[in-house]
Every structure is written in structure tokens, then in C-alpha cells.
Amino acid sequence: MDNAQGLADVIRFVDTPATSPTVALTFDDGPNPPDTVELLDLLARERVPAVFCLVGVQVQAHPDLVRRIVDDGHVLANHSWRHDDLAQLTPDAVRADLVRTLDAIHTVVPDAPVPFFRAPFGHWGQTIGVAAELGMRSLEWQLAVEDWDPAPPADVLVERLGGIEPGGVVLLHDGGGDRSATVEAVRRVIPRLRVDGWTFTVPR
DSSP: OOHHHHHTTOBOBOOOOTTSOEEEEEEEEEOOTTHHHHHHHHHHHHTOOOEEEEOHHHHHHOHHHHHHHHHTTOEEEEOOSSOOOOTTSOHHHHHHHHHHHHHHHHHHSTTOOOOEEOOGGGOOTTHHHHHHHTTOEEBOOSEEOOOSSSOOOHHHHHHHGGGOOTTBEEEEESSSSOOHHHHHHHHHHHHHHHHTTOEEEOOO
């Protein structure tokens, strides 16, 4: 699979019913206490499913949070071993990185599926085909809220979340730094979206 063909298969939107707009929330670079803990508490209260794109070194550091993510019914994605740019790597090197990450995840949650892969920095290179060979579909986004360093305040993130389109996959972060502003923005936005008739889903 060449890169041009592969990009056509990257997931940016989910199917949305005609009766109400749907959005998929995804969180990268964790697990990362305390922000992942607070986010999981929030999602549990609101009964919102999400995709957690896990970094291998963080999985090793915080296996208890990986177990909770799965126990809470969320979906896992492979986000590489340490969030290196994989775009310039050979397929064999990409495979080694992704397999190492999968092995770390399955050491903690042996039976949990990992149906998705997200490329660090959105730099795909040869990763799409390798991920597919490993049973993972590549997950991009309709909206990147840009909550990474320097992390904007929650008010700014809430405003940016106004750019969600029906069926959109939204890129947020629970790791990679202090994500308390992201947690607060999600806390505010979920009820607002519900009032406006939105529902929450995960890619299938």
C-alpha cells in the first residue's frame, strides 16, 4: 500500500444517524495521572465512550489506568512506543515499534482488542500498511483542538470544540503534559452538545 492509497483509508469521520449528529472523542499520549483519572471519572458520570490512543512507555508506567480504561468500556488505539515520528522509518522498523507497543498493552490487558493505530504527529509514512497488517485501522481526526504545549486555557479549548462537524473524530490529549484544561473543557462541552442533540460514539 503506498502512502497516497493509504491516506484514503484513514478514519476521520464516523457514521452519523440522520436523526442526530454524532461525535467521537479521542485522547492521545496517555495514560497520564492525574488527568486520565479525572477524565475517566468524567466520562463515566456522563456515560460517554472514547478512544484512548496509548503510548507504550506510559502503558508500562501506569498499567492500572490501562486496566481501568478497558474496564470502563473504552476503546484502545496504538500510538507508538514513545511518540517518536515514525514517518521516515522502514516498514520493518515501524512494525517493531507497533508490535512492542501492542505487547505492552496485552501484557496488561491480554484480551483487550486494539482496533486502531494513530500516527504520532499525524505523520503517516509507511505506518498505514503496517498497522493494517497487524489488524489495526488508522485513525486520524476531523478536528484537532490543539490542546498540546503550550496548553491553552479551557475557555479557548471550549471555543475550538465549536468546530466539531457531524460524525467528526476529535483529537484531544490526556497525556504529554498537564491536561487539566482539556479535562475542564470536556467537562463543559459534553452537556452543551447533549442539549443541542448530539450523541457520542466511537469508530467501528
